[in-house]
Amino acid sequence: MSYKDKIKDKDQDIYILALESSCDETAASVNKNGLEILSNVVSSQVDLHKKFGGVVPEIASRKHLELLLPVIDQALAEAGVEFEDLDAVASTYGPGLVGGLLVTLTAAKTISLALNIPLIGVNHIAGHIYANFIANPEIEKPLICLTISGGHTDLLYFEDLRGYQILGRTIDDAAGEAFDKISRFLGLGYPGGPAIEKAARSGDRDAIDFPRADLGDSYDFSFSGLKTAVMNHVHNEEQRGNEIDQNDLAASFQEAVVDSLASNLIKAVREYKVESVVISGGVAANQRLREVIAERLKEHNLELYYPPLELCTDNAAMIGAVAYYQYLEQDFAPLSISADPSLKL
Amino acid sequence: MLILGIDTSTDILGLALMESGQLKGEYNLSLKRQHSEKLLPLIEEIFELLGFEAGNLDGIAVAVGPGSFTGLRIGITTAKMLGRIFSIPVKGISTLEILAAGAEGNYLLPLLDARRKRVYYSFFQRMENELFLKAINKAASAGISELPEILSKYQDQEISIIGEKTAEVKEVLAKNNFRVRVFRAEKNHPRAAVLARLGEDYLKSGQADDIYQLKPAYLKIPQAEINWQQKYGSK
Ligand SMILES: [Zn+2]
Numbered sequence: 001m002s003y004k005d006k007i008k009d010k011d012q013d014i015y016i017l018a019l020e021s022s023c024d025e026t027a028a029s030v031n032k033n034g035l036e037i038l039s040n041v042v043s044s045q046v047d048l049h050k051k052f053g054g055v056v057p058e059i060a061s062r063k064h065l066e067l068l069l070p071v072i073d074q075a076l077a078e079a080g081v082e083f084e085d086l087d088a089v090a091s092t093y094g095p096g097l098v099g100g101l102l103v104t105l106t107a108a109k110t111i112s113l114a115l116n117i118p119l120i121g122v123n124h125i126a127g128h129i130y131a132n133f134i135a136n137p138e139i140e141k142p143l144i145c146l147t148i149s150g151g152h153t154d155l156l157y158f159e160d161l162r163g164y165q166i167l168g169r170t171i172d173d174a175a176g177e178a179f180d181k182i183s184r185f186l187g188l189g190y191p192g193g194p195a196i197e198k199a200a201r202s203g204d205r206d207a208i209d210f211p212r213a214d215l216g217d218s219y220d221f222s223f224s225g226l227k228t229a230v231m232n233h234v235h236n237e238e239q240r241g242n243e244i245d246q247n248d249l250a251a252s253f254q255e256a257v258v259d260s261l262a263s264n265l266i267k268a269v270r271e272y273k274v275e276s277v278v279i280s281g282g283v284a285a286n287q288r289l290r291e292v293i294a295e296r297l298k299e300h301n302l303e304l305y306y307p308p309l310e311l312c313t314d315n316a317a318m319i320g321a322v323a324y325y326q327y328l329e330q331d332f333a334p335l336s337i338s339a340d341p342s343l344k345l
Numbered sequence: 346m347l348i349l350g351i352d353t354s355t356d357i358l359g360l361a362l363m364e365s366g367q368l369k370g371e372y373n374l375s376l377k378r379q380h381s382e383k384l385l386p387l388i389e390e391i392f393e394l395l396g397f398e399a400g401n402l403d404g405i406a407v408a409v410g411p412g413s414f415t416g417l418r419i420g421i422t423t424a425k426m427l428g429r430i431f432s433i434p435v436k437g438i439s440t441l442e443i444l445a446a447g448a449e450g451n452y453l454l455p456l457l458d459a460r461r462k463r464v465y466y467s468f469f470q471r472m473e474n475e476l477f478l479k480a481i482n483k484a485a486s487a488g489i490s491e492l493p494e495i496l497s498k499y500q501d502q503e504i505s506i507i508g509e510k511t512a513e514v515k516e517v518l519a520k521n522n523f524r525v526r527v528f529r530a531e532k533n534h535p536r537a538a539v540l541a542r543l544g545e546d547y548l549k550s551g552q553a554d555d556i557y558q559l560k561p562a563y564l565k566i567p568q569a570e571i572n573w574q575q576k577y578g579s580k
Contacts, residue, residue: 051573058414058567062560065418069429069557083430099415102381106419109385110426114399335385 003116006087010328014087017075017111018320019104022096022124023150024048024055026067026104027316030079030086034324035137038079040310040317043067046191053190054180061099068107075316083115090120090323092127093333094343095151101339109335120323121333125152125345127318131307132278133161134321139305140275146265148289149281150176150191153221154345155264157272162325166345167268168219175257176283178223182230182253186246196250197286203247205255205288208233212260219264226256258289266296278305285312346403348548349388349427350541353380353420354412354440354561355457359537360384360391363545369395371538380419388423402433404553406544408535409437410562411457411465411484417561425556434553436544439562441467441484441508443535446543448528450505453478454496458509459486465564468496476546486564489513493521508533 008014013032020027024045030038045063049055076082091108094101105121112119128147133139145156145164153170173181176193183192188199210229213222230253237244269277277297283289284306294304311318326332352359358376362369370391376383392398407424410417421437428435444455450471457465468482487495492514496504503524506514511527518525547553 052569056567056569059569061414061418062563062567065422065560068422069425072429099418102415103418103422106381106384106422107426110423111430113385113389114427114430335389336382338382 003118006116007118007330008087014324014327015081015085016088016090016120016320016323016327017072017086018090018122018316018323019072019108020092020124020127020314020316020319021064021100021104022092022094023100023314024060025314026064026071027314028071028075029316029320030075030081031317031320031324034321035134037134037317037320038081039075040315041071041075041078042313042315043071050190053184055097057097057099060097061103064100064103068103072107083111086111086115086117088118088120088323088327089115090122090319092124092319093121093337094124094340096124096341098339098341101341105337105339109337113335118327118332119335119337120326120331121337122319122322122326123343123345124319125154126322128280129156129278130321131311131315131318132280132305134317135307135311136305139278142272142274143276143278144265144268144272144274146261146279147281148175148261148279148283150174150180152281153261155219155268156345157268157274162329164345168221168264170221170223171215172222172224173227175221175223175261176281178227178257179283181227185231185234186249188246188250193283193286196254197288199247199250200254200288203245203249203251205251207245207248208252210252210256212256212263219268221260221264223257223260226253254286254288258286258292261289262292262296265293269297269300269302274302276305277302280307280312282313285309346545346549347397347401348404348406348541348545349402350406350537350544351384351420351424352408352440352443352535352537352540353384353416354408354410355416355535357534358383358387359408359535359540360387361537361541362391362395362397363538363541366545368538368541371536373534373537380416384419384423399427400431402427402431404433404544404548405435406540406547407435407437408440408443408540409560410440411459411486411564412440412561414561414563421559421561425559428556434548435556435559436547436552437554437559438540438543438547439467439484440535441465442469442478443540443543444507445469445478447536447539448505448507448532450503450526452499452502453505453507454514456506456508456510456514462489463487464489464510464514466492476550484562484564489517492517493523496523
């Protein structure tokens with residue numbers, strides 16, 4: 001490919017079309033110079049998967065293929081940009097559901113070939129982190145970032161925006177996964193995060209003292225013990241013939257998750273001298289989590305940053321933001337890049 | 346008229362460039378599950394080798410299955426994007442029709458393995474002076490043992506069977522006194538050149554597909570949906 005002579009440097013305006021289809025959102029965005037979002041179109045399939053209690057990969061993949069062109073058209077139209085104006089095209093290539101990932105990854109490859117512009121493969125988890133920088137471009141570095149969603153729970157240290165160090169991650173379930181499983185177990189519905197949070201609002205968070213995983217000095221997380229404890233509690237109460245207060249249970253479970261997340265984060269804040277703290281990922285939308293972390297950061301004189309709601313859930317603007325920094329590093333993907341469903345940070 | 350044929354419906358990755366009825370080049374590569382990694386590099390390669398670029402294309406023909414859903418989505422996504430970017434027409438063509446169009450005979454039974462002694466099939470008639478095959482039976486799946494019943498009206502005709510599971514199907518049909526014709530190896534997989542030629546014929550006769558509606562021939566609803574319907578009834 002011969003796009004090498006077309007690559008711009010930092011001083012010129014760079015337009016990137018970014019695509020995302022790793023789970024149940026089909027998304028496309030156009031950005032200018034990374035953090036200036038010209039359009040951010042997300043078509044959610046959540047209603048389609050509701051009745052199954054989780055995302056059905058084959059159904060998601062079918063829908064991604066159907067939504068692909070309309071979503072791209074809308075992103076270009078809202079940005080007032082034509083294909084010819086693009087400097088690069090980006091797509092998530094993992095982690096996620098392979099059938100879904102392949103839809104936008106293949107589309108991005110085709111655009112790259114057709115327009116002779118660089119192809120950028122983006123890690124979805126990095127996207128969730130960079131969503132913060134879209135919302136808060138002036139955020140001070142170095143910083144600690146906790147990224148939490150249905151697929152990941154990672155604690156990261158950033159010296160600047162071009163690189164990061166992983167401090168800890170979950171050794172079993174991701175936090176969002178724990179919310180989904182317990183929500184399903186309690187019959188509260190899907191997606192689990194908002195369902196548990198809603199029930200918890202009318203419950204007593206001190207009603208049941210659920211265990212917090214103790215992983216010693218490490219910054220790692222674990223939620224499978226908590227999940228078992230909740231299930232055991234319900235079985236025991238049922239056997240005793242006691243009625244279970246769903247709201248108390250949800251509130252106590254949520255409190256245990258929030259406490260585990262916040263404690264590890266504060267431990268890292270104490271050890272690393274940072275200027276800012278950010279949380280990202282779907283679970284970062286949880287109000288109780290934000291409240292607890294913000295409260296505990298007060299004694300360190302640190303403010304908590306989190307992306308606005310529309311950037312917390314899966315979207316393509318966050319993929320485009322990462323792609324811009326990769327563009328500056330000329331970190332381009334070959335047309336042979338494949339989807340990696342279990343891609344790590 | 347420059348047509349690119351793309352077939353990722355089976356284990357074979359098929360690519361062909363056809364220019365006004367002349368085959369420029371063709372790949373038929375048994376790549377199994379590597380379609381995602383290989384398709385775009387091979388498209389780039391075939392253009393480079395033959396001195397064309399994507400912007401020269403006047404149309405796309407893409408196989409729509411039956412076949413692997415993931416494989417199909419790779420080819421169809423590529424076709425849609427090329428169609429969208431260059432505003433050129435796209436035609437989706439049944440993988441079974443590609444098999445049938447590449448073989449001889451007046452009654453054609455193309456087959457793809459659907460596992461567990463079942464096949465995906467279509468039944469075509471080749472008419473004198475007609476450009477396209479006439480589909481007597483549209484793409485569907487059936488047990489191999491059900492085929493004699495399905496084709497019972499055509500027992501007096503010689504039937505060409507092409508594709509996968511031809512030995513098994515031949516045996517069942519012969520046992521039921523059908524006259525069958527089978528082919529050598531090279532005819533028993535969909536050929537990209539046939540796809541590109543069909544694409545040119547269809548597009549010349551004005552039969553393009555709407556790229557916004559184009560999708561694989563899903564002959565099966567998703568398993569999760571089947572399970573759900575068994576549990577709660579269809580809704
Ligand atoms: Zn996500």
